[in-house]
Amino acid sequence: MRRPGIRKPDLPGDGVQAETPTRAAGLARLASFVPQAAAYARERNRVVPPHDRVSRLAPYLRHRLILEREAVAAVWDVQPRDTVDKFVSEVLWRTYWKGWLEQRPHVWDAYLDQLRRDRDGLAGTASIRYAEAIAGRSGIPCFDAWANELTETGYLHNHARMWFASIWIFTLRLPWTLGAAFFLRHLLDGDPASNTLSWRWVAGLHTRGKHYLARAENIARYTDGRFDPKGELDEQALPLTEPPLDLTPRALPASVELDVDIPSGLLLTPEDLAPEVSRLSLLRFRGVAGGWDETVGECLDLALPVVDFSRVAIADALSRAEAHFAVPSYVLDEGDWLAAAEAWSLSLAVRKVVMLETPVGQWRKRIEQLDARLARHGIALVRARRTWDSRLWPGATRGFFPFREHANRQTHLESLTRIERPQP
Ligand SMILES: Cc1cc2nc3c(=O)[nH]c(=O)nc-3n(C[C@H](O)[C@H](O)[C@H](O)COP(=O)(O)OP(=O)(O)OC[C@H]3O[C@@H](n4cnc5c(N)ncnc54)[C@H](O)[C@@H]3O)c2cc1C
Numbered sequence: 001m002r003r004p005g006i007r008k009p010d011l012p013g014d015g016v017q018a019e020t021p022t023r024a025a026g027l028a029r030l031a032s033f034v035p036q037a038a039a040y041a042r043e044r045n046r047v048v049p050p051h052d053r054v055s056r057l058a059p060y061l062r063h064r065l066i067l068e069r070e071a072v073a074a075v076w077d078v079q080p081r082d083t084v085d086k087f088v089s090e091v092l093w094r095t096y097w098k099g100w101l102e103q104r105p106h107v108w109d110a111y112l113d114q115l116r117r118d119r120d121g122l123a124g125t126a127s128i129r130y131a132e133a134i135a136g137r138s139g140i141p142c143f144d145a146w147a148n149e150l151t152e153t154g155y156l157h158n159h160a161r162m163w164f165a166s167i168w169i170f171t172l173r174l175p176w177t178l179g180a181a182f183f184l185r186h187l188l189d190g191d192p193a194s195n196t197l198s199w200r201w202v203a204g205l206h207t208r209g210k211h212y213l214a215r216a217e218n219i220a221r222y223t224d225g226r227f228d229p230k231g232e233l234d235e236q237a238l239p240l241t242e243p244p245l246d247l248t249p250r251a252l253p254a255s256v257e258l259d260v261d262i263p264s265g266l267l268l269t270p271e272d273l274a275p276e277v278s279r280l281s282l283l284r285f286r287g288v289a290g291g292w293d294e295t296v297g298e299c300l301d302l303a304l305p306v307v308d309f310s311r312v313a314i315a316d317a318l319s320r321a322e323a324h325f326a327v328p329s330y331v332l333d334e335g336d337w338l339a340a341a342e343a344w345s346l347s348l349a350v351r352k353v354v355m356l357e358t359p360v361g362q363w364r365k366r367i368e369q370l371d372a373r374l375a376r377h378g379i380a381l382v383r384a385r386r387t388w389d390s391r392l393w394p395g396a397t398r399g400f401f402p403f404r405e406h407a408n409r410q411t412h413l414e415s416l417t418r419i420e421r422p423q424p
Contacts, residue, residue, distance in 0.1 A: 019056075019059050019154070019188055019309065020312075021059070021063070021065065021308075021309045021310070021312040021313035021316060022065065022312070022313070022316040023060075023065045023066060023273070023274060023316060023317070023320060024316075025060070025065075026057065026060030026061075026065040026066040027066055027070075029055070029056065029057055029060065030055070030057060030060075030066060030070065030071060030074050031074070033055040033056075033057065034074050034075055034078050034079070035078070036052075036053070037055075037075040037078075037079050037083075037084045037087050038079045038080070038083035038084060039053070040053070040054070040055070040084070040086055040087045041083070041084075041085070041086035041087070044086070044090075044158075045159050045222050046159075046222055046223075046224065047157045047159045047160050047222050047223050048223065048224055048226070049149070051155070051157050054157060054158070055071075055087070056155065057071060058094075058155075058188075058189035059154075059155075059188035059189045059309060061091070061094060061189070062094075062188075062189040062190075062191050062194075063270050063271070063272075063273050063309075063310065063313050064271070064272040064273055064274050064356075065273050065274060065313055065316070065317075066274070067274060067277065067386075067388070068091050068092075068094060068095055068388060069388050069416055069417045069419075070277075070417075071087075071091050072088050072091055072413070072417050073417040073418070075087055075088065076088075076417065088413075089404060092392075092400075092403070092404060092407055093194075093400060094191075094193075094194055095388070095389070095392050095393070095396075095407075096395075096396050096400050096403045096404075097191075097193040097194045097197045097198070097396075098193045098194075098359055098389070098393065098396075099389070099392060099393030099394065099395065099396030099403070100193070100197060100249075100396040101192065101193040101196070101197060101359070101360045102193075102252060102359060102360055102389075102393050102396075103249035103250050103251075103252060103393070103394075103396065103397065104246075104247055104248075104249060104250065105250075105360045105364075106245075106246070107196070107197075107200075107245065107247070108192055108196060108360045108361065110245055111177060111180070111196050114175075114177050115177040115178070115180075115181055118175035118177045118178055119178065122175070122178070126173070126174065129172055129173070129174060130174055130178060133147065133168065133172055133174060133182075134147060134151075134182050135147070136148040136151070138172060140167060140171070140172075140229060140232050140233075141227060141229070142163070142167075142219055142223070142227035142229050143163075143164060143167045143168075143172075143229075145227070146160045146163070146164045147164070150164075150182075150183070150186050150187070151186050151303070154186055154187060154188035154303075154305050154306065154309070155187070155188060155189075156183075156187070159222055161183070161198065162198075162202060162212055162214070163214040163218075163219055164179075165179055165180075165183075165198070165199055165202040165203075165212075166202050166211075166212050166213055166214035167214050167233060169202060169203050169237075169240065170211070170213060170214075170233075170234050170237035171214075171232070171233050171234045171237075176199050176200070176202075176203045176205075176240065177199075179199060180195055180196055180199040181300075181301065183195050183199070184300055184302070185300070185301050185302055185303050185306070186303050186305075186306065187306070188305065188306060188309050190300075190302070190306060191361075192359070192360055192361035192362075193359065193360065193361075203239065203240040204238075204239025204240050204241075205239075205240055205241075205242055207399070208239075209239050210239065211237075211238075211239035211240070213235055213237065214233055214235075215233070215235055216228065216229045216230040216231070216232065216233055216235070217230075249396075249397045252390075252393060252394060255384070255385045255390045256382055256383065256384060256385075258279060258280070258283060258354065258382070258384055259352075262350075262351055262352050263284075263286055263348075263349075263350045263351070263352070264283070264285055264286065264350050264351070264352035264353060264354045264382075265285060265286055265287050265288070265289065265344070265345055265348045265350050265352070265353045265354070266280065266283075266285040266287070266288040266289075266321060266325065266327075266353075266354055266355070267288075267289055267290065267341065267345075267353050267354070267355040267381075268288065268289070268290030268314060268317050268318065268321065268355070268356075269290065269355065269356075269358050269363050269366075269367070270292070270310040270313060270314055270363070271356070271357075271358040271359060271361070271363050272356035272357065272358070272386075273313055273314065273316070273317035274317070274320075275288075275317070275320075275321050275324070275325075275356060276320055276321060276324035276325075278356055278384070278386060279384050279386065279387065280354060280356065280384060281324070283325075283354065284325070285325050285327050285354070286327060286348045286349075286350055287327050287328050287329070287330060287344070287347075287348050288318060288321040288322060288325060288327055288328075288329045288330070289318075289329065289330040289331070289332050289341065289344045290314045290317060290318050290329075290331070290332060291314060291331045291332030291333065291334060291337060291340065292307060292310055292311045292314060292334050292337075293332075293334065293337035293338075293363075293366055294334045294335060294337070295337070295366075296337075296362045296363060296366060299362060300362060314331075315331070318330075318331065330344055332344065337366065338366065338369055338370055338373065341370050342370065342373050342374065342377075345374055345377070345379055346377060346379075350379065351378065351379060351380065352379065352380050352381075352382055353374060353379060353380070353381050353382070354382045354384060355367070355381070355382070355383055355384070356383070356384055356385075356386065357383045357384060357385040357386070357389065358383065359389075367381070367383070387416065387419050388416050388419075391416060392406070392407055392416070394406075395407060
């Protein structure tokens with residue numbers, strides 16, 4: 001077995017891509033957004049590049065280069081609360097979708113199964129419509145512009161995502177699963193929970209029977225007349241239906257206690273890349289490791305810029321963790337991530353490997369496999385859930401508005417923004 005050595009991660013140079021995948025860049029983006037956060041409620045629905053009326057924080061929040069609580073605290077610290085409530089709500093939508101899927105993990109598996117079936121079943125004119133749609137050649141100018149914007153920049157404004165998904169499903173009559181996969185492939189913020197559940201919501205599968213229909217008049221208004229798809233859209237389509245899927249929430253496993261005295265290793269995944277601002281920040285480790293797993297990228301068919309974003313973000317997190325915990329960092333082999341993670345754990349001679357929770361998605365599956373492998377060596381893989389998630393996720397049992405109430409009243413959102421702050 002190859003023994004891991006210590007390798008320094010590479011950090012990006014200027015201009016590698018539009019978004020710099022580092023925590024510093026995320027915090028800078030947040031700081032530059034805060035002064036305009038009060039105008040967000042009024043301006044956020046307008047879809048006019050370069051989209052400077054919205055925060056564009058999603059790629060940073062998605063990989064937890066910065067945290068939801070940091071985004072909320074930053075706007076609350078500076079702006080009157082009532083003026084930034086809309087922004088706070090939007091950030092909480094991310095937490096809501098995560099919590100909703102955590103309590104119904106089989107919805108992600110059902111999505112992947114259906115995606116495979118829909119891919120295999122694509123034939124004839126539908127397969128031509130699909131090829132044209134993803135190439136930005138559907139013949140509907142607004143849709144084609146958004147398809148190109150997505151593949152070129154890795155970003156789409158929320159309103160454009162809603163219109164795009166709706167046109168994909170109800171006008172082009174393509175399987176929603178393939179549209180969601182197209183988003184996951186190209187979005188720098190591509191996320192199993194927000195993406196899958198938003199597509200289900202547009203289709204009318206999340207809130208059964210309630211779908212989102214893109215309307216030409218609405219598109220013309222919010223694009224400042226840049227597009228006017230009058231007569232091009234099906235504005236009468238009915239919601240999709242599907243065979244019964246059990247949507248009853250399941251109780252979340254209890255959050256683990258962390259034992260500060262047992263020597264352990266720290267493992268990072270692109271699901272949470274800010275260990276120094278977490279429950280783990282005061283623990284002592286023998287080493288920290290992380291790395292991209294090629295098989296995750298391949299099975300989701302991720303585009304190169306998406307993979308590169310994760311790779312560089314991991315490298316950034318490793319160098320921060322190395323400095324914060326004063327331990328050597330190690331980059332795990334992409335080709336056989338599982339074997340590399342196992343070898344690194346053994347090389348540390350520890351009884352425990354600790355990590356921040358990987359929510360439902362492909363990384364969760366990889367971590368479950370690693371758990372089984374480490375158990376054979378008597379090493380425990382400990383997944384620590386953030387307090388934000390432990391308190392808020394259980395509230396995602398029904399719709400967003402009860403969840404928002406839960407966040408406000410029962411878990412004291414205020415106090416959640418003050419915990420796990422960086423140590424001096
Ligand atoms: C069909 C569809 C697919 C989507 N896929 C994803 C996805 O894969 N990953 C993803 O992060 N978001 C997804 N969203 C949600 C939302 O569109 C993006 O989070 C948002 O547009 C990101 O841009 P921003 O950072 O400028 O957002 P802002 O408008 O500035 O909002 C601030 C933050 O709040 C959160 N947020 C805002 N709106 C939503 C929302 N509707 N749902 C969840 N979180 C939200 C994001 O973290 C965002 O960064 C999807 C929405 C739709 C309709």
